[in-house]
Amino acid sequence: MWVLLVLVVIVGLWMVGAYNGLISLKNQTVNAFKQIDVQLKRRHDLIPKLVNAVKGAMDYERSTLEAVIQARNQAVKVNASGPEAMKQVSQAENALSGALSRLLVTVERYPDLKATGNIAQLQEELTSTENRIAFSRQLYNDTATQYNTKQQQFPTTLVAGLAHAERTDLWEIEDQAERAVPQVDLSRR
Amino acid sequence: MIGFILFFAWLGFGGDYVWSLEGHHPFPWVGIVLTVVAIITAWHTYKTGPEKVLWATGAQELIDPQTDAERQVTNVVDEMAIAAGIPRPRVWIIPDDDPNAFATGHDPHDSHIAVTRGLLKMCTRDELQAVIAHELGHVKNLDVRLMTTLAALVGAVLLVREGMGRMMRGGGIPVRGGRKGKSAGPLLAILLALWVISWIIAPLVTQLLALAVSRRREYLADAMSAQFTRNPLALASALEKIEGAAAPTTSIKSGAAHLCICDPLGRRLTNSEGWLADRFATHPPMSMRISRLKGMGYAQLKKEGGSFTSSAPV
Numbered sequence: 001m002w003v004l005l006v007l008v009v010i011v012g013l014w015m016v017g018a019y020n021g022l023i024s025l026k027n028q029t030v031n032a033f034k035q036i037d038v039q040l041k042r043r044h045d046l047i048p049k050l051v052n053a054v055k056g057a058m059d060y061e062r063s064t065l066e067a068v069i070q071a072r073n074q075a076v077k078v079n080a081s082g083p084e085a086m087k088q089v090s091q092a093e094n095a096l097s098g099a100l101s102r103l104l105v106t107v108e109r110y111p112d113l114k115a116t117g118n119i120a121q122l123q124e125e126l127t128s129t130e131n132r133i134a135f136s137r138q139l140y141n142d143t144a145t146q147y148n149t150k151q152q153q154f155p156t157t158l159v160a161g162l163a164h165a166e167r168t169d170l171w172e173i174e175d176q177a178e179r180a181v182p183q184v185d186l187s188r189r
Numbered sequence: 190m191i192g193f194i195l196f197f198a199w200l201g202f203g204g205d206y207v208w209s210l211e212g213h214h215p216f217p218w219v220g221i222v223l224t225v226v227a228i229i230t231a232w233h234t235y236k237t238g239p240e241k242v243l244w245a246t247g248a249q250e251l252i253d254p255q256t257d258a259e260r261q262v263t264n265v266v267d268e269m270a271i272a273a274g275i276p277r278p279r280v281w282i283i284p285d286d287d288p289n290a291f292a293t294g295h296d297p298h299d300s301h302i303a304v305t306r307g308l309l310k311m312c313t314r315d316e317l318q319a320v321i322a323h324e325l326g327h328v329k330n331l332d333v334r335l336m337t338t339l340a341a342l343v344g345a346v347l348l349v350r351e352g353m354g355r356m357m358r359g360g361g362i363p364v365r366g367g368r369k370g371k372s373a374g375p376l377l378a379i380l381l382a383l384w385v386i387s388w389i390i391a392p393l394v395t396q397l398l399a400l401a402v403s404r405r406r407e408y409l410a411d412a413m414s415a416q417f418t419r420n421p422l423a424l425a426s427a428l429e430k431i432e433g434a435a436a437p438t439t440s441i442k443s444g445a446a447h448l449c450i451c452d453p454l455g456r457r458l459t460n461s462e463g464w465l466a467d468r469f470a471t472h473p474p475m476s477m478r479i480s481r482l483k484g485m486g487y488a489q490l491k492k493e494g495g496s497f498t499s500s501a502p503v
Contacts, residue, residue, distance in 0.1 A: 028274075035271060120257060127314070128264035135272035138419070143274070 018156045022163040025147040029168055032140040036171070039132045040075070040093060046129055047072045047100075050122050054107060064099075064106050071096040086169060093133075100126065137171045144168045239293040239301055239333075248281035248303045258309045265318050266302060272417040273325045278302045288312070288431045291449040292324035292333050300328045311430055319414050319424035323450055326413030332406045404473050411478055415485050422486035425479045432475045 051065055075092040078085075104126065107119065150156050151165040254260045263280055270277040278294065281303035288308040294300030302324050304317075312320065327333050415421035431450065472478075 032274065035274075039271070121260065124257065124261055124264065128268060131264075131268045131318075132271055135268050135417070139272055139274045 015159055015162075018159045019163050022147075022151060022156065022160065022165050025143070025150055026163070026165060029140070029143045029147045032136070032143045035136040036133065036140055039129070039136045040089075043096070043129045043133060044072060044076050046125060047096075050103075050126060053119060053122050054103075064103050068096075068099040068103050071099040086171065090171060097130070097133075100130070141170045144170055235295070235334075239295065239299075242291075242293045243281055243301060243303060246283050246303060248283045251280040251282050261314060262304060262309055262317065262321075265314065265321050269318060269321045269325050269417055272322065273329050273413075275300075275325065275329055278325070278328060280304075282306060282309075286310075288434050289449050290320050290324055292327045293336075294328065294333045296331060296334060297328055300333055302328075307434070308431075311434065312427055313423075315418075315420060315423040316427035316430065319418050319420060320427050320450055322414035322417040323410045323424060325417065326410035327406065329413065330406065330409060332402075332410065335402060336406070407472050407478065408481070411482060412485075415482065419489070420486075421482040421489065425482035425486065428475060428479050428482070 047068065051069060055065065071092070075089075075096045078088050078092045104123070107123070147165070148167050151160040151163075151167070251259055251263060254263050259282070262282075266280050267277055275297040278292070278300040279302070281301055283289075283303050283305040285305040286307040288305060288311045290302070290304040290308055292300060292302050302321065304320070308317070308320065327336070411421075411424060414424050418424070428450075
């Protein structure tokens, strides 16, 4: 009789612990996902400033600049919700990343542009923004993986239904061009 | 922390017991005073530890970045705080040309990162990132609380022992032949011997504790840096640069040595291995840390199909 009671108490305590652990991970995952949004917004706000700074000196590169602006506006517009949202957002943002990296490579070709401190500062800002986005994605993927693993592992999987734990998608790089290592030509032209 | 208070209570009440054997002081005032002192010191060091450490190094808070280097370091700290998933720590600059860095604070919500000017000058962006990630690893593991407190407690123990020693010599335990009637069993004798010994080794024990904690945590923080940046080779090359500039960091006092990314005192011990170094150095040997990081880096390169020679920094 006593043994049974003790057993019930132990199992009960374990269930509480496992349930709370899952809930905590779930909220961390949601929070990490929101962090990506915060950083993407930061990038959207930065781009007009960058384009304005280089516009005057780069008249010949109009197409590159326009591509950046277009990609940015496209990315801002994406406002889908539901399971499709992440795919759309990541597609638009990846396009923007591509346009931006092309712009950065182009800026390298204009020594006078680089010489002014303004550009160096903006370049640093842009590098930092790209890093922030990459790191917030990394945090999200790490947290989500932890969450997914936890809810699938035995014995935590027994309380997964109770905690309404569902598999979350990871943020993946979909564009094949993004996946490849960019080729940067460093020779001066 | 609790161990520290208990240790002091043991020292104090033990003293009372010895005195009561001599027929003096039926009231255990030494024990009570020492315990209270321990509690107050512990609380006080816990509260003011970070400020004290920062003040001792002459660090200045970086609030409004002006130069490119300052902007870069604030950006890098922001990035790594995102990668680690913790609130952004406050950034401090130490006006010193030797490259070094440390973190302090109570918990991730109240933490500080200090870097020297030398580090900003010497490191590339990737290397700076790796160093900051290492420090944020300490913050996330709550090492900062432990190590800052330990830094202050080591000092406190030394101080109290000094004071007690003087008191004992001055007030003096009257040396009498034989104890008064009370029979002291062998258990009591052992306790007595233990008490005397713990008085003698008190400072040594706290010091060793600080060191043992610190060395293991360095490896862990190195690993966390690699986890945050996904670039262990950057930390390896940063450590090599820091080691190469091995001049002692003059503005960092020995009390805060175990907080730093590498031993600021430029001690030989840190670079050697073996039992003695294992016990007394604040940091694991630099060569061991670098080779572990390089191991991680090569494993990563192999997995990603890169080549050994082209991307590995020297």
